[in-house]
Amino acid sequence: xxxxxxxxxxxxxxxxxxxxxxxxxxxxxxxxxxxxxxxxxxxxxxxxxxxxxxxxxxxxxxxxxxxxxxxxxxxxxxxxxxxxxxxxxxxxxxxxxxxxxxxxxxxxxxxxxxxxxxxxxxxxxxxxxxxxxxxxxxxxxxxxxxxxxxxxxxxxxxxxxxxxxxxxxxxxxxxxxxxxxxxxxxxxxxxxxxxxxxxxxxxxxxxxxxxxxxxxxxxxxxxxxxxxxxxxxxxxxxxxxxxxxxxxxxxxxxxxxxxxxxxxxxxxxxxxxxxxxxxxxxxxxxxxxxxxxxxxxxxxx
Amino acid sequence: xxxxxxxxxxxxxxxxxxxxxxxxxxxxxxxxxxxxxxxxxxxxxxxxxxxxxxxxxxxxxxxxxxxxxxxxxxxxxxxxxxxxxxxxxxxxxxxxxxxxxxxxxxxxxxxxxxxxxxxxxxxxxxxxxxxxxxxxxxxxxxxxxxxxxxxxxxxxxxxxxxxxxxxxxxxxxxxxxxxxxxxxxxxxxxxxxxxxxxxxxxxxxxxxxxxxxxxxxxxxxxxxxxxxxxxxxxxxxxxxxxxxxxxxxxxxxxxxxxxxxxxxxxxxxxxxxxxxxxxxxxxxxxxxxxxxxxxxxxxxxxxxxxxxxxxxxxxxxxxxxxxxxxxxxxxxxxxxxxxxxxxxxxxxxxxxxxxxxxxxxxxxxxxxxxxxxxxxxxxxxxxxxxxxxxxxxxxxxxxxxxxxxxxxxxxxxxxxxxxxxxxxxxxxxxxxxxxxxxxxxxxxxxxxxxxxx
Numbered sequence: 001x002x003x004x005x006x007x008x009x010x011x012x013x014x015x016x017x018x019x020x021x022x023x024x025x026x027x028x029x030x031x032x033x034x035x036x037x038x039x040x041x042x043x044x045x046x047x048x049x050x051x052x053x054x055x056x057x058x059x060x061x062x063x064x065x066x067x068x069x070x071x072x073x074x075x076x077x078x079x080x081x082x083x084x085x086x087x088x089x090x091x092x093x094x095x096x097x098x099x100x101x102x103x104x105x106x107x108x109x110x111x112x113x114x115x116x117x118x119x120x121x122x123x124x125x126x127x128x129x130x131x132x133x134x135x136x137x138x139x140x141x142x143x144x145x146x147x148x149x150x151x152x153x154x155x156x157x158x159x160x161x162x163x164x165x166x167x168x169x170x171x172x173x174x175x176x177x178x179x180x181x182x183x184x185x186x187x188x189x190x191x192x193x194x195x196x197x198x199x200x201x202x203x204x205x206x207x208x209x210x211x212x213x214x215x216x217x218x219x220x221x222x223x224x225x226x227x228x229x230x231x232x233x234x235x236x237x238x239x240x241x242x243x244x245x246x247x248x249x250x251x252x253x254x255x256x257x258x259x260x261x262x263x264x265x266x267x268x269x270x271x272x273x274x275x276x277x278x279x280x281x282x283x284x285x286x287x288x289x290x291x292x293x294x295x296x297x298x299x300x301x
Numbered sequence: 302x303x304x305x306x307x308x309x310x311x312x313x314x315x316x317x318x319x320x321x322x323x324x325x326x327x328x329x330x331x332x333x334x335x336x337x338x339x340x341x342x343x344x345x346x347x348x349x350x351x352x353x354x355x356x357x358x359x360x361x362x363x364x365x366x367x368x369x370x371x372x373x374x375x376x377x378x379x380x381x382x383x384x385x386x387x388x389x390x391x392x393x394x395x396x397x398x399x400x401x402x403x404x405x406x407x408x409x410x411x412x413x414x415x416x417x418x419x420x421x422x423x424x425x426x427x428x429x430x431x432x433x434x435x436x437x438x439x440x441x442x443x444x445x446x447x448x449x450x451x452x453x454x455x456x457x458x459x460x461x462x463x464x465x466x467x468x469x470x471x472x473x474x475x476x477x478x479x480x481x482x483x484x485x486x487x488x489x490x491x492x493x494x495x496x497x498x499x500x501x502x503x504x505x506x507x508x509x510x511x512x513x514x515x516x517x518x519x520x521x522x523x524x525x526x527x528x529x530x531x532x533x534x535x536x537x538x539x540x541x542x543x544x545x546x547x548x549x550x551x552x553x554x555x556x557x558x559x560x561x562x563x564x565x566x567x568x569x570x571x572x573x574x575x576x577x578x579x580x581x582x583x584x585x586x587x588x589x590x591x592x593x594x595x596x597x598x599x600x601x602x603x604x605x606x607x608x609x610x611x612x613x614x615x616x617x618x619x620x621x622x623x624x625x626x627x628x629x630x631x632x633x634x635x636x637x638x639x640x641x642x643x644x645x646x647x648x649x650x651x652x653x654x655x656x657x658x659x660x661x662x663x664x665x666x667x668x669x670x671x672x673x674x675x676x677x678x679x680x681x682x683x684x685x686x687x688x689x690x691x692x693x694x695x696x697x698x699x700x701x702x703x704x705x706x707x708x709x710x711x712x713x714x715x716x717x718x719x720x721x722x723x724x725x726x727x728x729x730x731x732x733x734x735x736x737x738x739x740x741x742x743x744x745x746x747x748x749x750x751x752x753x754x
Binding site: 065 | 446449476478479482530532533567569574617619620621622672752753
């Protein structure tokens with residue numbers, strides 16, 4: 001028994017030969033949109049690991065072994081912040097994050113620290129559900145936020161890897177030029193969506209709603225983070241009746257049963273939105289994410 | 302509007318004209334005082350509202366400034382300005398969390414002894430009937446840029462007396478390089494899977510048999526532990542610690558010696574996007590212990606080595622753990638005891654003992670709905686052979702291997718509240734079949750740290 005134990009313990013050590021570093025900067029991104037942005041700005045100079053995929057709810061991820069291993073290598077932790085990842089990121093940082101990716105260091109980039117957050121609350125209580133006191137953290141669906149965060153990201157990459165600073169600067173410039181053009185296209189394209197009434201599952205669409213001037217008529221969750229209940233859905237049904245609501249938005253990680261129920265009762269179509277990069281087959285990049293978001297919103301009507 | 306005015310005017314005219322309601326002075330004074338009080342109340346309210354508006358405006362300005370200052374200045378790292386929240390004296394207070402638990406337990410069998418094992422206090426099956434089980438108070442905060450401190454105090458009742466137990470009180474490093482982390486103080490050691498976890502996060506209302514018999518539910522001793530995550534593409538970690546050796550399966554530690562040590566190694570990773578796994582091996586070695594068990598009536602003196610293998614697989618059928626999740630978990634325990642057992646109840650006197658015991662459990666928990674989970678667990682123990690001097694003592698299993706089966710369903714309203722019903726069927730001693738029903742709630746107030754994998 002003793003021998004067997006040391007054999008197993010020793011195995012771990014033997015397998016632990018250091019792996020060669022291929023990339024200049026290892027980026028640990030908490031969600032696909034930040035992974036995509038890191039690849040836009042970093043190009044071949046960065047190695048990006050996304051901790052989650054579009055089908056996963058970033059609120060509820062386990063601090064699983066593979067993430068500990070990825071954090072061990074991270075030079076830059078690129079996440080949303082505003083307590084979105086509070087259930088798992090602190091464990092990874094404490095357990096395997098080095099001194100250069102601690103809060104308030106250059107290797108710690110929380111995107112929501114740099115944008116104007118919506119729904120900042122001062123008096124909160126857990127009876128209100130899963131509330132983020134810092135404001136709504138789902139900032140990625142306003143392309144202006146992406147542009148703001150891209151600036152900060154490029155700055156960080158230049159500081160972390162100054163030999164390639166010129167390349168990052170170049171990548172940022174070409175991204176921003178292209179992005180500004182896309183934003184004006186999208187905004188022209190989406191002018192007709194202004195004032196459109198929608199129903200959402202979770203309050204995860206605040207920035208899209210704010211950007212396009214949509215109107216949220218009802219939320220399927222009775223309180224943030226609390227799954228829909230039958231009685232709440234009845235209330236929602238009353239709220240939407242006769243209101244000309246055009247779509248029920250559901251993200252890839254949200255349960256669609258409640259949305260389908262409401263749709264069946266009210267004839268409002270359920271629209272499966274990508275929500276983040278990779279959220280559907282066509283939303284493979286940041287620009288495609290917004291193309292798809294607008295296409296689906298318009299089609300939903 | 303004009304109609305209202307007219308009404309009010311006529312009412313006033315009637316009031317002043319009517320002698321019937323001419324009030325005496327005392328009444329008038331009372332009325333005056335009341336009006337005065339009302340005005341004061343309104344004024345306070347208005348002042349409050351004004352203050353609120355001012356604060357909000359100030360906040361808005363600050364946020365605007367902050368957004369404006371995002372334009373990174375050349376050469377200066379664009380580290381965010383710290384939170385725009387006001388810094389009060391209490392902003393450096395530790396995060397405080399309280400775990401409230403309540404239980405109803407019903408047993409069909411009076412006797413909860415485990416045949417062939419002498420167990421510690423925490424390994425007993427708990428109070429029958431309604432009880433508040435264990436109330437946990439947790440305080441934690443960053444000490445500074447290098448250290449984090451954490452204290453967990455548990456209050457529980459044992460045989461009618463409230464016991465205060467320092468479950469954990471430790472400091473740990475937060476930012477060592479090379480995947481290193483060090484911990485010092487009293488804490489639940491990294492041993493197998495469950496040992497380092499607090500019971501409020503468990504998937505069942507009670508710990509499996511081997512964790513109760515071999516670790517008294519949790520091994521938490523005073524000492525130092527160091528761990529390192531190795532630079533591999535998959536997850537691998539090694540670590541170990543040295544301790545006073547005072548907690549079960551140790552005990553009676555005195556003098557300057559190191560009473561026990563631990564070591565562990567682990568690997569883990571993902572299979573595709575939806576499955577993750579972890580495998581581990583660990584050991585706890587105790588030397589020259591005086592382990593008191595069965596309410597101090599059985600004492601083991603000598604050396605004891607515990608070896609544990611653990612495995613855990615987490616699978617998300619839909620790719621999203623928040624929606625559906627399937628968790629398999631199991632641990633195997635093997636303990637070598639080399640020394641003397643003395644069962645005072647049976648009057649054996651110290652009897653030389655050199656043998657081993659073992660046990661295992663396996664469990665599966667299925668989250669079939671974001672708020673609902675169901676699980677089953679089986680645990681089994683194998684006692685050692687007893688020498689002639691211990692026949693008929695607590696160490697004699699009477700030819701029976703203790704086993705326990707459990708089934709549970711729980712409901713999780715939010716990550717802060719959970720209610721559970723559990724049914725146990727156990728035969729811990731020959732012919733002592735026990736059917737148990739457990740109802741339980743677990744709720745957490747205030748700060749609640751993230752849970753490990």
